[in-house]
Amino acid sequence: MHILIVTDQHPDTIGGAQVSIRVQQTFLERAGHRVTIVAPRLLNPGEAKTTTPGVIELPAMPITSDKSYGASWPGQASVRRVLRRLEALPPVTLVHVQGDFWGALIGYQLARRLNVPAVNTMHNNLDAGTRAVTPFAPAVFWALRAVRRCVLGRPRWPGRQTVAARRRPKPRGGWAYLAQLAADSNAVVAPSRHFAGDLERAGVPGPFAVIATGVHDDLVDEIKAESFSRGPGVRMLWCGRMSPEKRLFEMLEAFRLFIAAGGSAHLVVVGAGLQYEQAVRFVREHSLGDLVTFTGALSHEQTLAEIFRADVLVQTSRGFETQGMTPYEAALLGTPTLYCDANIASAVDVAPAWIEPSGSAQELAAVLATAATEIASGAPGEMRVPELLTEGMRQSSRTEEMLEVYRALCENA
Template sequence: MRVALFTETYLPHINGVVTHVKILKEGLEKLGHQVLVVTADYNTRKHYIKDGVLHCPAKQMRRFYNFGAAAPISERRLKFIRDFNPDIIHIHNEFGIGISGVMAAKILKKPLVYTLHTMYDEYIYYVAPPLFVGPMTRFSHRYIRILAKSASTLTGPSQKCAEYFKQAGVDKTVNVIPNSVELDAFKPENISEERKAAFRAKYHIADDQMIACFVGRLGREKSVDVILDNWAACITREDKIHLIVIGDGPCKEELEEQAERLGISDMVTFTGMVPHEELPPYLASCDVYITASLSDTNSISMLEGMATGLPVLQRLDPLNADQVRDGINGFVFNGAQEMAEKLRMVKQKTPEELAILKRSVIASVKRSGAEDLANYMLSVYHGLSDKEGSASVTDKIRFMRPAELMKRIKRMQVIARTRRKP
């Protein structure tokens, strides 16, 4: 089978979508299938293919983590895709490259798979002032509806995606296919004790301190501020539990100031961005993974922590309730007191009990490798019939071009600033 995967960003950038697409590509290729990744690349002025990746000229979007925004329409791009002759077109994002995938599927009369990775309602604040969150949310729902209706089938890494589609007005079955993780890279036995010791030494964390970690982009939607508030309310220095926050983002400075204001800066370490290839010893040096985010679908960072044996402490999230099972791969908390109780419970376990829990956590992600993801997705691909997308898709997509979207956003921001003036 020949599969074209469309993603707005790809290696060397690292995020959840990039990791998902990379692992899916590797899994499909291991099973003998041919894959072409189509992605935006602001470092090139012409389309070219290298190592199975079609690089498309794009504009660098500094405001959005320096990702690239590519024009949705390109005859040259379509020629490369036509020459590849995919059996399936699979989009993983919703902007220039995603729209390009929708249009290619229509023109080439290929089945279109659409995977939703992001709960966009949680990200509206990046582009719209508070006054326009409501209109922009309705706008994004309409956008999602158009893409979903053009797809032959929908997938998402958790039940939360199905609920989001429903809220956006999409009445289609969603295939829930959990994310995968690079299991070998995060196997505890593949990470030396020297590298773990170097981690503690680098951040001056004593051996008698239990370490709880969070890994991810530091934006409001990740709710690291909730963890800090809970920490200040219920964790004491006598508990000897240290919090490591791994990652960077627009809220990093604000979170560091919050820790200082709460008087817990000596119990919290912010590492900043850590290259993905250097992450395994960071995770393996910790004792538990903690998250208060309600925006994640099936966090790959969390899965990477689990692959190293870290039990997860997850804030209660009904739509992700099946991801963390108490006593099997972690514990769910609801509020500061419960969070503290669960942390202390893990710290008080004997070495034998911790070893049993660690094995249980690792076992829970054993079927989260590249070939597993590929096989799950192949079951979806094979279930599709060769049919065209909606005949009116091209017309409906017209008003969603990135340039027009940005014009609307800027116009809203200008209006909002005007209204705020005395």
């Protein structure tokens, strides 16, 4: 098969969806298939930590002040550009949409022009994420639906059943836009059971194939083969995109309260984003500079190494993640996680682990203290996740599940 993945951001930028796409490409190609990715061009190529092969880049305009991310216009010029590049490649078997904005619209346009099925993996809790970053979310949702209609017209329901449509609740807000994208698809994939449930309750039409993204087998094995000695004290880790829905500042405030109450630990913060300078300023103003290290953006392999070296990963996003990759990566590497989202904790389902249930910085500080005490008092290796609990989290086991979806569509095409 030749799978055309179309996405909102270049796979060499920072983000869970980008990591997911890169690892999917690697293991689909190992299974003997060809993968081509369509994405906006890199606006800061010198800052890329990876180099992904087989990418058709589209013209892009910056959508963040640091030019980390770009947007491509979903018009006929973009479609023609991709079609010209595809002329030199084997025929496309299907289009896999792994984006919600320009990537989704361009992906569906390409599927229609190529007359092939379209699969949509819904990586993004669009409703919660948009409401977290702007007070004008209703206007954004209206604009998204309007642009989708201008580009794609009425949803087509290609080869999909509308059984029980009357019993579905009417989707609203960002869910209404996702419902239209789902109705444009031949198959819809959710990366977790809890997000599939969110989609169903919001009225997004299914059925949904639940296929979580796995962790890169080779990277896990290489990093676990490293030899290093953990230093004294408890090493905590936070990693992700520095934007409000990830709740970095709740983490920093909780760590401040933890230290003020006599706690002892070192916090490593991995990632970048629009809140980076503000976060550095917070640490400086509260005299935490000796206890908090900012690494900036790292490659995926470097990030996994930091997870492996940590005593505990702290996952602070709440009610937003559709899967949450870092706790899966941590589990495979043996690092326990402190969760602020019970859905992710339930999905990963390994021990040791801690859950902060309320969402407050004060409660998170208390759970940080509990975790630090248990880690510091545990015997060597006792507070690590046993390998036998993480079977099935590797991407090699997930790729076949996705191929089953692809094969079913091709058989029915």
